[in-house]
Amino acid sequence: MTAQLINGNLLSQTIRADVAKRAAALTARGRQPGLAVVLVGDNPASQVYVRNKVKACEDNGLHSVMEKYDGDMTEAALLARIDALNKDPKIHGILVQLPLPAHIDAHKVIEAIAPEKDVDGFHVSNAGLLMTGQPLFRPCTPYGVMKMLESIDYPVRGANAVVVGASNIVGKPQAMLLLQAGATVTICNSKTRDLGAHTRRADILVVATGKRNLVTADMVKPGAVVIDVGMNRDDNGKLCGDVDFEKTKEVAGWITPVPGGVGPMTITMLLVNTIEAAERT
Numbered sequence: 001m002t003a004q005l006i007n008g009n010l011l012s013q014t015i016r017a018d019v020a021k022r023a024a025a026l027t028a029r030g031r032q033p034g035l036a037v038v039l040v041g042d043n044p045a046s047q048v049y050v051r052n053k054v055k056a057c058e059d060n061g062l063h064s065v066m067e068k069y070d071g072d073m074t075e076a077a078l079l080a081r082i083d084a085l086n087k088d089p090k091i092h093g094i095l096v097q098l099p100l101p102a103h104i105d106a107h108k109v110i111e112a113i114a115p116e117k118d119v120d121g122f123h124v125s126n127a128g129l130l131m132t133g134q135p136l137f138r139p140c141t142p143y144g145v146m147k148m149l150e151s152i153d154y155p156v157r158g159a160n161a162v163v164v165g166a167s168n169i170v171g172k173p174q175a176m177l178l179l180q181a182g183a184t185v186t187i188c189n190s191k192t193r194d195l196g197a198h199t200r201r202a203d204i205l206v207v208a209t210g211k212r213n214l215v216t217a218d219m220v221k222p223g224a225v226v227i228d229v230g231m232n233r234d235d236n237g238k239l240c241g242d243v244d245f246e247k248t249k250e251v252a253g254w255i256t257p258v259p260g261g262v263g264p265m266t267i268t269m270l271l272v273n274t275i276e277a278a279e280r281t
């Protein structure tokens, strides 16, 4: 039987409608939620993502400021901009699009963002709060994945969850959110031996490696939920994930497409985090 699709565009519509209501209520009280989006350099994928973030703000009643800088911007200049945004009362959320050019220390930049405006949830203090079960901001992609599981009423408690990829922005916070929802979690990485032996035990499989076709149908437990966080291009330049979608959908119970799956949910949860930041002020 073919898997059911978890449509990130459709789910986003419902969540964004609620965001728009909350934004309108805040605006009526003179506190329109504001997001600053900072992009350094000309990475083509990043340009698409930041454009989509700004458009999502516009469409849902949030104020946004797009700051674009050349790839040779110095780290000191970027830190000075963040300092100014930290102090700007119209800005409730700040995000610096990753990756940054190699001469800039991304950790230093993230730590410069005021934790209460860190709507990406990447600051060490937000990572610590998440780890200890008192999240201020959940990182947007893993937060979106949890909403997708909720949307299909999946019983996460007691499930075997396998996360492939251990990045700070997806894999590690994803594992933490699944663990806190009661799953038994395995985190795999690029060095994991016999990856399929782990993935085949997963009731929930989240793949976030950036390697096209890393997960094939034979590596998936029949009926599992397969969440593909990958964002790659195939030989024809078409967007695709880390999972062999066409064959895996014949094995899985639920599967997310690329595009139209986790990607839009990442932007939706950024809006949610920005609203929450504004509501706290």
Ligand SMILES: Nc1nc2c(c(=O)[nH]1)N[C@@H](CN(C=O)c1ccc(C(=O)N[C@@H](CCC(=O)O)C(=O)O)cc1)CN2
Residues within 6 Å of the ligand: 048, 049, 052, 095, 096, 097, 098, 099, 120, 140, 141, 169, 231, 239, 258, 259, 260, 261, 262, 263, 264, 266, 267
């Ligand atoms: N500061 C951050 N940087 C990065 C993050 C992040 O959460 N914060 N995550 C990724 C990229 N990302 C968000 O910025 C992101 C990736 C993909 C999408 C998306 O909507 N994808 C669409 C397809 C878009 C296209 O046409 O190329 C889809 O899947 O349907 C949104 C956000 C790394 N950096």
